[in-house]
Amino acid sequence: xxxxxxxxxxxxxxxxxxxxxxxxxxxxxxxxxxxxxxxxxxxxxxxxxxxxxxxxxxxxxxxxxxxxxxxxxxxxxxxxxxxxxxxxxxxxxxxxxxxxxxxxxxxxxxxxxxxxxxxxxxxxxxxxxxxxxxxxxxxxxxxxxxxxxxxxxxxxxxxxxxxxxxxxxxxxxxxxxxxxxxxxxxxxxxxxxxxxxxxxxxxxxxxxxxxxxxxxxxxxxxxxxxxxxxx
Numbered sequence: 001x002x003x004x005x006x007x008x009x010x011x012x013x014x015x016x017x018x019x020x021x022x023x024x025x026x027x028x029x030x031x032x033x034x035x036x037x038x039x040x041x042x043x044x045x046x047x048x049x050x051x052x053x054x055x056x057x058x059x060x061x062x063x064x065x066x067x068x069x070x071x072x073x074x075x076x077x078x079x080x081x082x083x084x085x086x087x088x089x090x091x092x093x094x095x096x097x098x099x100x101x102x103x104x105x106x107x108x109x110x111x112x113x114x115x116x117x118x119x120x121x122x123x124x125x126x127x128x129x130x131x132x133x134x135x136x137x138x139x140x141x142x143x144x145x146x147x148x149x150x151x152x153x154x155x156x157x158x159x160x161x162x163x164x165x166x167x168x169x170x171x172x173x174x175x176x177x178x179x180x181x182x183x184x185x186x187x188x189x190x191x192x193x194x195x196x197x198x199x200x201x202x203x204x205x206x207x208x209x210x211x212x213x214x215x216x217x218x219x220x221x222x223x224x225x226x227x228x229x230x231x
Contacts, residue, residue, distance in 0.1 A: 006036075040228040043080060047088045050204060053223035059092060059203035062221035065229050066210035070183035075099060076208045077121040079136040080229030085206060086175065092203030096178030097164055097191060099124075103179050107142045107168035114142050118170065120179065140172035143196070148180055150194035156215050157187055169195050176202075186213045189220075 006029055010022035029036075041049075046063070053061045065081040068074035076099035085093060103118045110116045119135035148164035165181025176197055184191065186207045192199045199205055200220050206227075207213050218224060 040226070043084050043228055046225050046227040047084050047090070050085070050223075050225045050227075051088065051090065053225065054090075054203055057222035060094070060199065060201075060205040060221055061203065062213075062217055062224045063204055063206045064210065064213070064224065064226050065206060065208045066226050067228055069185065069208045069210050070099075071185050071212060072210065074183070074208060075124040075126060076183040077124050077132075078229050079121040079133070081227045082175070082177075082206055083136050084227075084229075085204060090204050091174040093175035093206060094178075094192065094197055094199055094202035094204070095175055095206035097167070097180040097184045097186065097208070098177060099181075099183045100179050101165065101181040104166050104168050104181050107170065107179065108145055108166065110142055112142050112145050116140065116142055116170065118179075120170075120177070138170060138172055138175075138177065140170040140175075140177070142168060143171040143176070144169040146195045148182075148184075148194075150188065150190035152188040153190055154188075154216075156212070160187075162187065164191070167195050169197060185209060186217070188216055 008022045008026045010018040012018045012021055050061050050063050068076055068078040070076050082095050098121055100121050103120050106118060107116060117137065117139040120138050122132040122135045125131055146167045148167040150162055152158055152160045152162060164184040167178060167180045170177045170179060178192060178195060186209050189199055
C-alpha cells in the first residue's frame with residue numbers, strides 16, 4: 001500500500017454524536033502520532049548492543065529478528081541476523097526456527113550424528129521486495145532429528161498441540177540452529193526443548209518473533225534487542 005494509517009469508527013448511545021466522538025478520538029491519535037512511528041536501528045548496531053548486553057549481564061540475550069516472523073507474513077528464511085551474529089564472532093547462539101524444508105530433507109538424508117554442509121535459507125522471494133541474498137552456508141553436526149510436534153506449556157496457548165513439520169538441529173560449534181519444514185512462531189520453550197535444546201543455556205537466543213515469544217522467553221532473558229534483518 002502506498003498509504004496506510006489509522007481510521008476511527010465510533011458507535012455511541014443515542015445521546016451522543018458519533019461523528020464528534022470519532023473526531024475527538026482521531027484528534028487524540030493525531031496528537032500522539034510520533035509515538036506510532038517505529039524507528040529501527042541498523043543491524044550492526046543491534047549486534048553490538050547484543051554483545052554489550054551479554055558482556056554486562058550474561059545470557060541469554062534475546063535477539064528478535066522481528067521483521068521475518070510468520071505471524072506478520074514473514075518467510076522465516078531470511079538469514080541476515082544470524083549471518084551478522086556469526087560474522088561478529090558471537091558464540092553460544094541458539095537460533096530458529098528457520099523455515100527450510102530442503103535443508104531439513106538433507107539433514108534427514110544424512111542422518112543423526114552426521115557432519116553436513118547446508119545452503120541455509122534465503123530461498124523464498126517475497127513479492128515487492130528485493131531478491132533474496134544467496135543462502136548462508138553452514139557446516140555442522142546433525143545433533144537431533146524430530147517430528148516437530150510439541151505441546152505448549154504456557155503461559156499462553158497452554159495445552160495446545162503444535163507441529164513445525166519435521167525438524168533438524170544443526171550444531172556448528174558456535175550455534176545450534178533449529179530448521180523446520182514449515183514456518184512457525186516460537187510460542188513456547190518446547191519449540192526448542194522438543195529437539196533437545198535448552199534455551200535458558202544460550203548466550204544469544206535468536207528468534208523470528210515480535211510479540212508472541214515475549215511472555216515465554218523474556219523471563220529467561222538478561223536483555224531484549226530488536227534486530228532488523230532484510231533491510
